Amino acid sequence: xxxxxxxxxxxxxxxxxxxxxxxxxxxxxxxxxxxxxxxxxxxxxxxxxxxxxxxxxxxxxxxxxxxxxxxxxxxxxxxxxxxxxxxxxxxxxxxxxxxxxxxxxxxxxxxxxxxxxxxxxxxxxxxxxxxxxxxxxxxxxxxxxxxxxxxxxxxxxxxxxxxxxxxxxxxxxxxxxxxxxxxxxxxxxxxxxxxxxxxxxxxxxxxxxxxxxxxxxxxxxxxxxxxxxxxxxxxxxxxxxxxxxxxxxxxxxxxxxxxxxxxxxxxxxxxxxxxxxxxxxxxxxxxxxxxxxxxxxxxxxxxxx
Amino acid sequence: xxxxxxxxxxxxxxxxxxxxxxxxxxxxxxxxxxxxxxxxxxxxxxxxxxxxxxxxxxxxxxxxxxxxxxxxxxxxxxxxxxxxxxxxxxxxxxxxxxxxxxxxxxxxxxxxxxxxxxxxxxxxxxxxxxxxxxxxxxxxxxxxxxxxxxxxxxxxxxxxxxxxxxxxxxxxxxxxxxxxxxxxxxxxxxxxxxxxxxxxxxxxxxxxxxxxxxxxxxx
Numbered sequence: 001x002x003x004x005x006x007x008x009x010x011x012x013x014x015x016x017x018x019x020x021x022x023x024x025x026x027x028x029x030x031x032x033x034x035x036x037x038x039x040x041x042x043x044x045x046x047x048x049x050x051x052x053x054x055x056x057x058x059x060x061x062x063x064x065x066x067x068x069x070x071x072x073x074x075x076x077x078x079x080x081x082x083x084x085x086x087x088x089x090x091x092x093x094x095x096x097x098x099x100x101x102x103x104x105x106x107x108x109x110x111x112x113x114x115x116x117x118x119x120x121x122x123x124x125x126x127x128x129x130x131x132x133x134x135x136x137x138x139x140x141x142x143x144x145x146x147x148x149x150x151x152x153x154x155x156x157x158x159x160x161x162x163x164x165x166x167x168x169x170x171x172x173x174x175x176x177x178x179x180x181x182x183x184x185x186x187x188x189x190x191x192x193x194x195x196x197x198x199x200x201x202x203x204x205x206x207x208x209x210x211x212x213x214x215x216x217x218x219x220x221x222x223x224x225x226x227x228x229x230x231x232x233x234x235x236x237x238x239x240x241x242x243x244x245x246x247x248x249x250x251x252x253x254x255x256x257x258x259x260x261x262x263x264x265x266x267x268x269x270x271x272x273x274x275x276x277x278x279x280x281x282x283x284x285x286x287x288x289x290x291x292x293x294x295x296x297x298x299x300x301x302x303x304x305x
Numbered sequence: 306x307x308x309x310x311x312x313x314x315x316x317x318x319x320x321x322x323x324x325x326x327x328x329x330x331x332x333x334x335x336x337x338x339x340x341x342x343x344x345x346x347x348x349x350x351x352x353x354x355x356x357x358x359x360x361x362x363x364x365x366x367x368x369x370x371x372x373x374x375x376x377x378x379x380x381x382x383x384x385x386x387x388x389x390x391x392x393x394x395x396x397x398x399x400x401x402x403x404x405x406x407x408x409x410x411x412x413x414x415x416x417x418x419x420x421x422x423x424x425x426x427x428x429x430x431x432x433x434x435x436x437x438x439x440x441x442x443x444x445x446x447x448x449x450x451x452x453x454x455x456x457x458x459x460x461x462x463x464x465x466x467x468x469x470x471x472x473x474x475x476x477x478x479x480x481x482x483x484x485x486x487x488x489x490x491x492x493x494x495x496x497x498x499x500x501x502x503x504x505x506x507x508x509x510x511x512x513x514x515x516x517x518x519x520x521x522x523x524x
Contacts, residue, residue, distance in 0.1 A: 065403050076383070078389075081382055302503060
């Protein structure tokens, strides 16, 4: 399948936004991160808005979304669509950010209460998972697995930890550093495990498709060869996308940022921001590549055209 | 009210593409889009054969919206644009469609297309404009091999109807369109086990395909 860039960017920015909010929530619960609090909230809000704009670019008639407000409130009569849940998830995250900000302003010490931190953690981690859930469709076996949801979760933790370190470095919030380094490294290890497991699952899924139909011809696509289902799902580990997978998603996307982070784990101030920023850029590149690969390895269960 | 569907006798289908072309003509389907596609399945080696010609088999398979009983396209639609009509067909209210194309992702058969001009998703409507006034879907009416039959599943597949020749060659349109034959009376004998559906991903496709013993149904 061809990549849908607005959706790829939407999920990326949502993971980043949720990660920053969740990281700040975690620091708040631990009684840390006061100096970086406002910048983190602004960053979480900005990435949420950018993500929202990205997904609106995907819609052909975004203005009509208000034509069916009843369906958005009460479902479409056959359940609640994933897009509806995503939309409400974004609204909930906005509310969580606003509450965090307002109660931090009200507090005498300028720090948001712990319940706001807990709310930020829950919302920050839940929204990417809800987004992942909306892509689970039996028609697309590559996506129809809880591993997709868990991937978004690990990506959120990894990117959230790195983004928090960049903010901590730029704002000189020293006390946030050690815990966020651990958070980002946990996210990196978890993402490595999940991406490898996910790729192995995709690699072994060829029999899920219309396996009985070995030969067919589509007269409306006379110069297009038959879909080689085994080659599509096998493209990640050792096929046509193997370089992108191993070099892009694994080495650049996970191992390199983890290594850079390890090297910069004792740095402070702008040095910390530079190391975490470098790791973050690698993580972003790898995360985008993996999302593109998830499109490349996806095809409909009736995979004949 | 009704539970409309189509059955195609694959032992009769010659792959002439009349259904594909008729659908495009009457529904104004964009260039490059196909509300119904006729695929050739095979040739596959027959079981216990030499593996080479002439021990091979094949059939033609017209693929369109299967008007599923449990359509995933309807479940994922955020605005309710995709819906199940009272007559059991799956339809799209274009005025509600925001063009998110999640329905196209959720359809197992890849039969939903974006109309680039109107920027909404479209698909087979089972010629709702025709069946609502008692006519046959155009793909059924124009089937060159009389392999396609349309009807109400609640009344049983045996009662599905296809077009027939009127007795008088110079008859009027009404008489021509209302002259029909029933599946059971017209096609070669079949059993319940000869009726097949496309691969089911939990969506319960309603459209049916007849393929009798001697040729293997593949999914």
